[in-house]
Amino acid sequence: MEFKVIGSLLVQENGESAIPSAPKPRQIVALLLLNANRVVSVQSLTRELWSDNPPQSVATTLQTYILQIRKTLASALGTSSSRVARDVLITKPGGYQWHVPPGALDLHRYESLLAEGRTTLAAGDNEGAATLLREALDLWRDAPLVDIKPGRLLEVQIMRLQESRLSALEQRIEADVRMGRHHEILPELIELTAEHHLHENLHAQLMLALYRAGRRSSALASYRRLRTALAEELGLEPSIKLERLHQAILCCDRTLDVTTHGGALTMLDRLIADRCA
Structure with missing residues (x-):
């Protein structure tokens, strides 16, 4: 399965979307993937979806969205919702965790290349640094989550990523200037x-x-x-x-x-x- 957040939100299996098309489930997927392999609390998801005005049925509504996401994933993967709940979108104490294998998420590849490029630049290998930083920047298809209407938490994450990209551009240019x-x-x-x-x-x-x-x-x-x-x-x-x-x-x-x-x-x-x- 392929996961992308640098650009439009994509979760694909064999080239087909594996997530719901409704806006709020997509917000949930986006926030979980930006925090892949970490627990996102119910409180964080609630704040992202409804800011300071959650519905009275917030717990039931959130659980319904999670079930919809799992069902869509299960259909795309040709497996059961229970297996998705065990292996992919996992319920944890106080929240949920999306398990992403190493190298499957574009954000993880970007951050790994960026860190390696910065280390290489600091070591004085300008050519190597420029190559690594270009590879990192090439992963940017568009602004992060360009097709998602973000809530408070996603807005902060998107701003962080945009600042990260600008910093990476500066350092790649620095490597080119040195050469x-x-x-x-x-x-x-x-x-x-x-x-x-x-x-x-x-x-x-x-x-x-x-x-x-x-x-x-x-x-x-x-x-x-x-x-x-x-x-x-x-x-x-x-x-x-x-x-x-x-x-x-x-x-x-x-x-x-x-x-x-x-x-x-x-x-x-x-x-x-x-x-x-």
Whole structure:
């Protein structure tokens, strides 16, 4: 059986859906899969489905949804609901647990590749890190659970995953920057900074890539746009890191021309350390 949450919710057996089509049972499946192999409490499921206004028959209604999910799973698997209750969607003290075999859930594969990629980057293997992080990001078919109307708990989980993806993108770009691939990553960075117009680290990466591509004026213009946006929308000035990068670009600091760094510090962190030494 195949399980996917990075994109639309999919639980498939031989290419056919194995979960109900009704919205609330799908919410339950989504929350259980995001917490696969862990117990999700009845209280958590209730809050996800009904927020602070559960029906009087909440226990019976929730049990009915669980039975519907088990029945649909059993039909797809060609087995009994009792076996599904024993081996897949398991009743636990105070809640329910969805058992997922190793490697069957796209989220687990993503998190494993991401962790390995981060470790590899910290060890200074930029090529290996870039490959692993790309493999992790390739698992993203769309926004997490894009076809589910989330409640409070799913909203938080979706936000967490979106932040995780953005962090993975930053680190993959960092690996590419270390290897001097500034020309290749420029289109992606331009798109990302347009989407995340107040994200300082992405702008820093764009400024460095533009500078190394021989576009010093564009790098300085990127800084000015960010500074204006921060001031107008948040009443803030750019961080010390951005200011020091800006100054380094202004004076054509030779540190900016170094394309390979090992260790856990990012290129920009090392720049700041060098300039403050």
